[in-house]
Amino acid sequence: MKEITCKLLVIGAGPGGYVSAIRAGQLGVDTVIVEMAKPGGTCLNIGCIPSKALIHTADDFHKAVAMAAGRNAMGIRAESPAIELAKTMAWKDGITGRLTMGVSGLLKKAGVKIVVGRAKFRDGKTVEVETETGQQVIRAENIVIATGSAPVALPMLPFGGKVLSSTGALSLTQVPERLAVVGAGYIGLELGIAFAKLGSKVTVVEALDRILPLYDSQITQPVAKRLSALGVEILLGTKVKGMSANGEALLAETADGEERRIAADKVLVTVGRKPVTDGWGREELELDMDGRYLRIDDQCRTSMRGIYAVGDVTGEPMLAHRAMAQGEMVAEIVSGKRRNWDKRAIPAVCFTDPEIVSVGLSPDEARAAGREVKIGQFPFTANGRAMTLSSEEGFVRVVARADNHLVLGIQGVGVGISELSAAFSLAIEMGARLEDIAGTIHAHPTQSEAFAEAALKALGHALHV
Amino acid sequence: MAERIIKLPDVGEGVAEAELVEWHVSVGDLVREDMVLAAVMTGKATVEIPSPVEGEVTWRHGEVGDVIPTGTVILKIKTAGAEDEEEPEAEIPASQPVSLSMEPKQEPAAEKPKLAPDIAPLRVAAAPKTAGVPHGAPRAEGEKPLGSPAVRLRAKEAGIDLRQVSGTGPAGRITHEDLDAYLGRENGPGMAARLQPNKNIEEIKVVGMRRRIAEKMALAKSRIPHITYVEEVDMTALEELRARMNASLKPGKPKLTILPFLMRVMVKAVAEQPGINAHFDDEAGVIRQFGGVHIGIAAQTPAGLVVPVVKHAEARDIFDCAREMARLSDAAKNGTAQREELTGSTITISSLGAMGGIVSTPVINHPEVAIVGVNKLAIRPHWDGTQFVPRKMMNLSSSFDHRVVDGWDAATFVQRLKALLETPALIFVDE
Numbered sequence: 004m005k006e007i008t009c010k011l012l013v014i015g016a017g018p019g020g021y022v023s024a025i026r027a028g029q030l031g032v033d034t035v036i037v038e039m040a041k042p043g044g045t046c047l048n049i050g051c052i053p054s055k056a057l058i059h060t061a062d063d064f065h066k067a068v069a070m071a072a073g074r075n076a077m078g079i080r081a082e083s084p085a086i087e088l089a090k091t092m093a094w095k096d097g098i099t100g101r102l103t104m105g106v107s108g109l110l111k112k113a114g115v116k117i118v119v120g121r122a123k124f125r126d127g128k129t130v131e132v133e134t135e136t137g138q139q140v141i142r143a144e145n146i147v148i149a150t151g152s153a154p155v156a157l158p159m160l161p162f163g164g165k166v167l168s169s170t171g172a173l174s175l176t177q178v179p180e181r182l183a184v185v186g187a188g189y190i191g192l193e194l195g196i197a198f199a200k201l202g203s204k205v206t207v208v209e210a211l212d213r214i215l216p217l218y219d220s221q222i223t224q225p226v227a228k229r230l231s232a233l234g235v236e237i238l239l240g241t242k243v244k245g246m247s248a249n250g251e252a253l254l255a256e257t258a259d260g261e262e263r264r265i266a267a268d269k270v271l272v273t274v275g276r277k278p279v280t281d282g283w284g285r286e287e288l289e290l291d292m293d294g295r296y297l298r299i300d301d302q303c304r305t306s307m308r309g310i311y312a313v314g315d316v317t318g319e320p321m322l323a324h325r326a327m328a329q330g331e332m333v334a335e336i337v338s339g340k341r342r343n344w345d346k347r348a349i350p351a352v353c354f355t356d357p358e359i360v361s362v363g364l365s366p367d368e369a370r371a372a373g374r375e376v377k378i379g380q381f382p383f384t385a386n387g388r389a390m391t392l393s394s395e396e397g398f399v400r401v402v403a404r405a406d407n408h409l410v411l412g413i414q415g416v417g418v419g420i421s422e423l424s425a426a427f428s429l430a431i432e433m434g435a436r437l438e439d440i441a442g443t444i445h446a447h448p449t450q451s452e453a454f455a456e457a458a459l460k461a462l463g464h465a466l467h468v
Numbered sequence: 469m470a471e472r473i474i475k476l477p478d479v480g481e482g483v484a485e486a487e488l489v490e491w492h493v494s495v496g497d498l499v500r501e502d503m504v505l506a507a508v509m510t511g512k513a514t515v516e517i518p519s520p521v522e523g524e525v526t527w528r529h530g531e532v533g534d535v536i537p538t539g540t541v542i543l544k545i546k547t548a549g550a551e552d553e554e555e556p557e558a559e560i561p562a563s564q565p566v567s568l569s570m571e572p573k574q575e576p577a578a579e580k581p582k583l584a585p586d587i588a589p590l591r592v593a594a595a596p597k598t599a600g601v602p603h604g605a606p607r608a609e610g611e612k613p614l615g616s617p618a619v620r621l622r623a624k625e626a627g628i629d630l631r632q633v634s635g636t637g638p639a640g641r642i643t644h645e646d647l648d649a650y651l652g653r654e655n656g657p658g659m660a661a662r663l664q665p666n667k668n669i670e671e672i673k674v675v676g677m678r679r680r681i682a683e684k685m686a687l688a689k690s691r692i693p694h695i696t697y698v699e700e701v702d703m704t705a706l707e708e709l710r711a712r713m714n715a716s717l718k719p720g721k722p723k724l725t726i727l728p729f730l731m732r733v734m735v736k737a738v739a740e741q742p743g744i745n746a747h748f749d750d751e752a753g754v755i756r757q758f759g760g761v762h763i764g765i766a767a768q769t770p771a772g773l774v775v776p777v778v779k780h781a782e783a784r785d786i787f788d789c790a791r792e793m794a795r796l797s798d799a800a801k802n803g804t805a806q807r808e809e810l811t812g813s814t815i816t817i818s819s820l821g822a823m824g825g826i827v828s829t830p831v832i833n834h835p836e837v838a839i840v841g842v843n844k845l846a847i848r849p850h851w852d853g854t855q856f857v858p859r860k861m862m863n864l865s866s867s868f869d870h871r872v873v874d875g876w877d878a879a880t881f882v883q884r885l886k887a888l889l890e891t892p893a894l895i896f897v898d899e
Contacts, residue, residue, distance in 0.1 A: 341624050347612075407498055407639040409614065434614040434641045463548065 004139050007116070009035045011337050012130060012143035014122045014283060017044020019314030019326030020149030021106050026334035028113025035141055036115055037122040037132050042106040044151055045315075046323040048099055049170040054190075056095040057173060058197045058354055060086075065200035076393060086201055089176040124284030127307050145309045145337045148297065149330065150283055152276040152315035159245035160185065160253075166246070166270045169194060175269070179203050183253045183267035185243050187214040189353040191273035192226065196356050199233045206236040206265050208243055208255050215353065219365050222416050225396045226355045233356075238263065246270070278316040293318060301344040303333045311337075325349050348412075348431045350424045357397050358420045362427040363412030366402050375405035377437070379461025381453045383417050385468050388448040394418035399453040401437065401461050408436040408462075413454070423451055437461050472521050474505065474543035476536050485537045486510045488530050489676035493543070496638070497525045505543055508536070509676045513807050523547035533675040615642035622647060677772045688834040691750060695870040696829045699882050703845055703860045706892045721787050726842070726862075727765070727819060728789040730885075732895050734815065734840065735761045735782045737884040744881050745814050747835040748872050755837075755872055764813030764833055765793055769801050775833060776800045777813040786895075817842065828865045837872055840885070841865035 011027045013020045016038035024036040041048055067084035069075055110117055118141070120134035130146065132139040154168040162168050167175075172194050180203065184195040187209035199205040207214075207230075214230075214237060215223045230237060240258030247254055252264040278296050291298040291306035296318040303311045311333045314326030328349075332342045353359040369376045380400040383389035389397075397417030403410045413427040430440055440458035445451045452467075459465040476486060486508035493505050499519045506517045527544035530536050613630035615623070619642055623630045626647075633650045635642035653668075674682055706729060714723055738745035738761055746757040761782045764775040776796035781789055799805040816833040817840050824844035832839050843863035850859040864885060868878040888894050 341627065343624065345617075345620050345624070404639075406500065409639040433616045434637075434639065436638050438638070 004134075004137050007035060007118075007139065007141045009033045009116070009141065009143050011035070011145045011147065011334070012037070012141050013147045013149060013330075014130065015044065015149035015151055015314075016042040016106070016110075016117070017149060017151045017314060017326065018046045018323040019151070019330040020044070020147065021110060021330075022327040023147050023149065023313060023330030023334045024115045025109050025113045026331045027337060028110070028115040030334060030338035030340075032334065032338050034113075034115045035118060035143070036110060037118045037120065037130070037141070039119070039121045041103045042110065042117070043099070043103045047102045047106065049173060051323055052102060053095050053099055053173045054169070054193055054197075055354060056098055057091065058193060060091045060094075061197035061200035062356070068202075086178060088178050088201070092174060092176055095173075122283055124287045127288055127310060130284075145311065147303075147330070147333055148283070148305070148310065148312040148316060149314050149326070150279040150316050152278050152321055154273070155275045155277050157185065157243065157272055157274060160243060160270065160272050162272070165250065165268070166272060169271070169273055172198075172269075172271050179267075179269040181267050181269075182206075183208065183265045183270045185253075185270065185272045186274040187211075187237065187239075188217075188273060188275065189215060189355065189359075191271065192230070192355045193353065194271060194273065195235060196230065196233065199230075199235050200356075204234070206238065206267070208238045208241050208253070208265070210240070210242050212240045212258075214239070215355075215359070217351075218353070218359060218361060218414075219367060222359055222361070222365075222400070222414050225357050225416050226353075226359065229356050229396070238265075276315065276321055278318075280316060302336055302342065303329050303344070320349055320351060322349060322351065346432070347434075348428060350428045352421045352424055354421065357394070357416055357418045359414075359416045360420050360424045360427060361412070361414045362424065363410070363431045364402055365412055365414060366400075369402050369404075369411045374411065376411065377403045377405050377408065377461045379403075379437070379457040379459065379465070381456040381460055381465060381468060383450065383453060385456075386448075386450060386453050388450050388452070389417065391448070392418060392450075399423070399457040401440070401454075401457040403437045403458075403461055408438060410435050410437060410440065410458075413457075415453070417450065417453075419450065423454060426451060426454055470547045471526065472523065472545045472547055473541050474517070474519070474545060476508065476538050476540050476542050477517065478538045485535050486515070487535050487676065487679070488532055488542075489514060491528070491532060493525050493528075495525050495528050499523060499525060499545060509680075514676065514803075517542075519545065521545055521547045533673055533679070613642055614640055615647075619644055619647055626651060677774075681772055684834065685831055688831050692832050692834060693870045694829070694832060694867045695873070695875060695878055696865060696867045697875075697878050697882050698827050698863055698865045699886055700861055700863050701886045701889050702850065703862045703889065706889055707845075707860050709892045722790040722794055724786065724790050726845070727793060727817065728786045729889070729892065729895065730817060730840070730842065731763050731778065731781050731789045731793075732786050733885050733888040734763065734817075736888055736895065737881055738815065739782075740884065741877060741881050743873065743877065744838045744868075746837050746872070747814065748837050748869055749835055750871070758814045760814070762812055762814045764816035764836075765797065766816060766818040766833075767797050767800050769803070771803070774800045774805070774810060775813060775816060776805055776809055777811065779812065815839070820844075826863060830865060830867045832867050832869055837869040838878075838881070839867050841867070 010033040013024045013034065013036040016036050020036060021042055024034050027034040046052065064084060064086050067081050070079045070081035071084055107117065118132050118134065118139055120132040120139065122130050122132050125131050128142055130141045132141060156162050160166050169190050178198065178201045182198045182203040182205045184191045184205060184207045187207050191207060192214060195205045195207050213220060214227060238255065238257060241255045241263065244254040244256060247264060252266045253270050255263045255265060257263055280295065280297065289307060297305055297312040297316050299305055299312050299317045303313050305312050313329035313333055315321040328346060332344065335342045348363040350360060350362040364372065366376060366378050378400065380398050382398045384395045389395050394417065397415065397420065399415040401410060402412040410430055413430065415423055437458045441455055441462055443455065445455040456465050456467055460468065488506060489509045490507040493499055499505065500522050501520065502518045504516045505519050507514050508517065523545040525543060526546045529540065529542045536542065613633065614635060615630060620630065628650065630642060633642050633646055636646055637643045710724055710729065717723065742757045745761055746755050748755050760780045763778045763781045765778065766773060766775050776799065778789060778792045778796065784792065796805065796809055799809065813833060813836065815836055815838050818830040819842035822844060824842055826843055828841045828843060830839040830841035841864065843865055845860055845862040847858045848861040849856040850861065864882060866882055
């Protein structure tokens with residue numbers, strides 16, 4: 004097969020890779036992208052998007068069940084709701100299919116050549132791709148490594164059979180009667196809550212002594228409360244031992260050393276994700292590592308000239324929007340523009356029930372950074388729109404410097420609060436002070452009013468509490 | 469919300485006015501207790517005015533360079549009122565004499581201005597700080613520059629490091645206008661390679677110490693018809709003596725430079741010509757001849773020229789002169805000199821040391837009538853009558869007020885200095 008020569012080669016068409024390729028194409032850079040599966044990566048195919056489809060389905064179904072049980076304050080009655088998970092999956096696959104088609108279309112529109120197959124470095128300027136029709140050699144001036152991450156497996160619970168990764172859980176066609184979830188991070192809780200709402204008896208096993216260990220306990224408290232209301236059993240400080248001999252139950256040891264048998268039809272293991280740093284010829288290169296990740300600088304350059312890396316393979320936070328921003332920046336650098344990573348905050352969202360948003364520094368992080376802070380917190384119990392949504396759980400919290408009121412961080416927990424992340428991020432990226440947020444009219448009646456009120460609270464004069 | 473009025477305090481020298489030399493805050497700034505609000509200058513000392521409260525500056529009066537009577541309201545600060553949950557009762561202390569009202573008639577002009585008792589002690593510094601950014605709280609060292617993504621992108625594309633740009637926005641945020649201003653000043657980086665006309669005109673307001681120096685110089689040069697007389701002095705013998713004295717210094721004795729010798733010489737010379745150690749009060753038409761010889765030593769400091777004064781040089785031996793001079797010049801340089809240490813001279817020495825050049829035309833320190841300028845010491849060929857010999861030669865360039873000092877008297881005085889310096893034994897004996 005004839006060799007391809009290009010200015011930019013992107014390895015991996017996940018959010019980091021495809022955005023990098025589209026932007027480079029827009030800028031007139033001769034670009035090739037290699038992907039061994041469907042474009043869109045983990046995010047579109049087996050991550051963000053399909054999990055949100057399942058979560059939405061579970062929410063609606065759960066509401067219908069509550070209505071049927073007569074537990075609906077709004078006076079809605081329903082009868083014998085049922086879920087056909089196979090249909091849910093087909094609907095979900097329809098969405099991911101449209102999105103991956105959309106990404107392919109965008110790549111083509113930007114003039115990017117797509118090569119399907121597994122890429123492997125031959126040297127720092129050359130990559131071999133095993134395609135269906137044979138080996139394709141690609142020579143490139145610049146290469147972006149965007150190989151992403153994969154679920155971490157536990158040695159005593161290898162994936163397969165009853166033991167599922169998040170990918171497996173997102174393609175179940177029947178709701179498991181009993182689901183054990185290993186790991187109470189955001190992926191485990193998002194899916195655990197969804198299956199609990201779909202009717203599974205869910206037990207979550209977590210080795211640490213708290214859920215969502217990346218967030219402070221104040222903000223995870225409404226989630227803990229909701230888990231309990233949904234009948235999800237949470238075993239903290241508990242270590243999994245493996246499956247029982249007959250394969251009927253998950254064995255675990257509690258903090259007190261007590262052995263627990265958790266009867267389970269399926270076991271979902273969500274103990275983290277690891278960067279994909281092997282299988283693409285890293286051994287042919289001289290790339291410096293930063294722990295288990297590829298080391299990059301503030302322009303996403305690796306230790307080798309002309310080789311960039313973006314996304315999960317470069318470290319935490321492993322979030323699609325971080326990868327996209329990196330990918331966009333690298334494309335612009337390759338096209339000759341001056342850029343470097345100057346983002347002030349990367350928002351993080353948990354699609355638990357209720358949802359959690361965190362942008363910038365938490366109160367503890369701000370204090371640890373030596374700041375004197377002012378904190379304002381406004382509860383949704385005092386927000387009219389939240390009442391009409393019968394979603395009064397949660398709050399918005401604003402953290403600002405005490406001396407000049409510069410906003411350092413904004414966190415929130417509440418139903419649908421993920422959409423407020425835009426306002427939170429914009430405030431921090433624009434360098435807003437408390438007065439800027441307090442002085443902006445927030446539409447009534449919306450949950451966003453809680454944002455302005457939290458800023459007012461920090462200034463000492465909230466209006467509605 | 470409560471409002472605190474900050475008046476220009478009486479800085480304790482009985483002066484009725486002070487010159488505003490620096491604003492540290494602007495309207496809209498948040499200030500903390502003890503944060504410096506402004507700097508004012510009286511005489512030769514700069515006084516910083518600290519904030520007695522925490523709050524937001526809502527009003528500011530006076531521009532840098534304005535001379536403001538003490539007691540004038542210069543700032544208003546809005547402080548947190550009762551609704552602030554952290555400080556529920558942050559009310560103005562009863563001892564605060566300043567009225568809450570903004571009505572000026574409630575501040576009788578006759579009232580003797582006095583310092584609010586809860587104002588933190590004034591910090592005194594002789595040297596004004598270099599003028600800072602006029603607006604916004606300056607960014608602390610090492611802190612990330614604050615600007616919107618669009619500003620950051622523009623800076624990046626223009627190759628500007630935002631850490632170099634001062635932000636005038638709230639919380640020190642860098643605005644597009646700040647960037648424009650910076651770009652205007654830079655006139656484009658990377659253009660330096662090519663020679664091009666520089667049409668920049670920078671206006672620097674003459675304030676504080678510089679203004680005072682300018683006024684004094686203009687006064688001296690416009691009032692006093694100077695006569696400058698230059699004579700060369702053979703310093704070989706004195707230098708030998710000085711080297712010997714320094715080589716065998718007793719512990720605790722200061723190292724000797726030429727100046728203490730010159731001071732002692734001047735004391736001897738003016739004893740014979742008291743008209744040289746005098747002030748000419750030209751408005752009153754009076755010459756005041758002083759018994760005490762208070763020698764001003766013109767000294768360069770980071771802030772400009774100051775003249776610390778060695779008082780009663782006639783009552784000090786050579787080591788005492790050296791010790792006092794060293795102490796004063798240190799104090800002047802690090803800004804701790806007191807006002808009385810910087811005033812009251814009756815005659816002045818101007819010395820630039822190694823920078824002294826061959827000849828200078830010193831400007832008399834009004835209302836004095838004489839100044840002795842020390843030029844650079846160098847080995848020069850000297851005709852001893854039969855041959856050229858290397859000698860350590862130094863010129864003295866001295867100016868006199870020709871209204872009250874005749875040329876003959878001036879020359880006599882300088883010749884007397886020369887004779888004493890060339891035969892240093894005479895300095896130490898009573899003739």
